[in-house]
Amino acid sequence: MRLLSVLFFTVWASVAQAAVIVPKAPDLDATAYILLDADSGEILVEHNADEQLPPASLTKMMTSYIAVHELELGNVNENTLVPISEKAWRKGGSKMFVRVGTQVPLIDLLRGIIVQSGNDASVAVAEYFAGSEDAFAEWMNQYAARFGMNNTHFVNATGWPAENHLTTARDLATLSLRIVKDHPHYYSLYAEKYFEYNNIRQPNRNKLLWRDPSVDGLKTGHTDEAGFCLAASAVKENTRLIAVVMGTRSEEARARETQKLLAYGFRYFETRKVYSAGDSLKTSKVWLGKSAELNIGIEDELYLTLPRGLKGELDVNIVTEDFLEAPISKGQVVGRLVLSQEGEVRAERPLIALNDVEEAGFFGRLWGSIKLFFARLFA
The missing domain is CATH 2.60.410.10 (D-Ala-D-Ala carboxypeptidase, C-terminal domain)
Incomplete structure (x- = not known):
């Protein structure tokens, strides 16, 4: 027996025992959203968190994750020079403004991806590590599978609109958590408010970095199809929260709705070790x-x-x-x-x-x- x-x-x-009443979470003007505790992994709020949606430039979080991971493995270093192809230089949308035919230190390209949301920088990094952007996208999908991002499929390294380039708020929260936990040394890049390259100074599009001192990352995104999106992380005392908000109506709305979510989490919950x-x-x-x-x-x-x-x-x-x-x-x-x-x-x-x-x-x-x-x- x-x-x-x-x-x-x-x-x-x-x-x-003191009774604690936690009110209902606020309803956000967004297509999908999620709020989780980074240490316990508990989901505090979710709405349409598993609906597959275009992620726009939130895609670049995976691009930067892979590049930083290669850095920490020692396969490259911050001063590794990355050549800029004509394809990278010509890529439309948001730019770091690299020049075709030049070579750019990897750390500068990382800031170009994270702070400036540069499509040109993202393509350059993808081509350097995998030979082509298509091959790099397949590598991104392998990482997504390893992380349990089961409803994610990447087609490119930038978030440029493409058929079947989709993810979910839950999967992006998972990726955000990996960025925070796996690469703490480089996580500070996501809190930088400005980056200047080629005498062009651009601000980080994450408005919460200016409005809320507890926010220290992560990434914004926008296309006509995706709407305005934001993955944000913030820490107060011993509690770190991660919020992902997708499909808001404007740049201002994504900041406002994300701040509502974070404020609710910090007001009514705490993390205990x-x-x-x-x-x-x-x-x-x-x-x-x-x-x-x-x-x-x-x-x-x-x-x-x-x-x-x-x-x-x-x-x-x-x-x-x-x-x-x-x-x-x-x-x-x-x-x-x-x-x-x-x-x-x-x-x-x-x-x-x-x-x-x-x-x-x-x-x-x-x-x-x-x-x-x-x-x-x-x-």
Whole structure:
């Protein structure tokens, strides 16, 4: 018979429970939108979040992600010179104003993509890394699949209108989160308000960088078909939120509607860190091993998104097998952790071994097996 050991306790025991009422999220004048907590991953607000829509220049977030990833892998460096083809130079729409036949440092092209939303810079980067923009688009799709952006398909590196060049607010929030988390060293590029190249100084089109000091990225987009779009991230105290708003009516509207979403999130929710990666949540007895004890915890940091001001206790339920047997390898799943509050499950995570427990020698296993037999018999 398989027995389970259950440990149940509470954390952040508090004063008497105070009722917290969270109002309905605002309705935005936009085709689709989503708001999520960057640390816990919890979706706070969503509307048509899985509707496939043209992303316009929000596409360039994937273009810049791949270029920065190549930088961090060491395949290129900031001063790597990227040649400017005639195709890149002739590309219409928003421009960095690079010159055909020149070579431009990669870091300048990244600023041209992120700050100036340059189509010319995006094509140049795509051609440099993949040989052609079409080939680079296929690479973008591979990254999208890896990230779980299941409703996304890229045709180009710029967001230029094209058949079947589509994504969703949810997928763009996923991409935004990867930019924030995977490349923190280069994330500051998304907060730069101006970039000057060839004596042409252009402002970042993200108006929230001027209006809201908590906003530090990410990217705007606009075409006639897509409307005005914005992916934004902001941080206050210990809470970082990501908002994606698609299909608004004007440049002003995309800023206003996105700010509504962020304001709602910060006003009524907060992020709380519950455990760090590697924290020992329980020490369990191990049978048939050289060591009799196993420390158990979780693999990654655990955050929760809770209504702001909520003071109730968090119930912690740790479930493991009652008789753990060696050998056990570090990282092996040995149980589960369930966090709940007032009967509502807030999070569930696998519990892993934080240390190795080697199998005992012959006589140790023999004597241990006898003791284990009787322990199970009388359990």
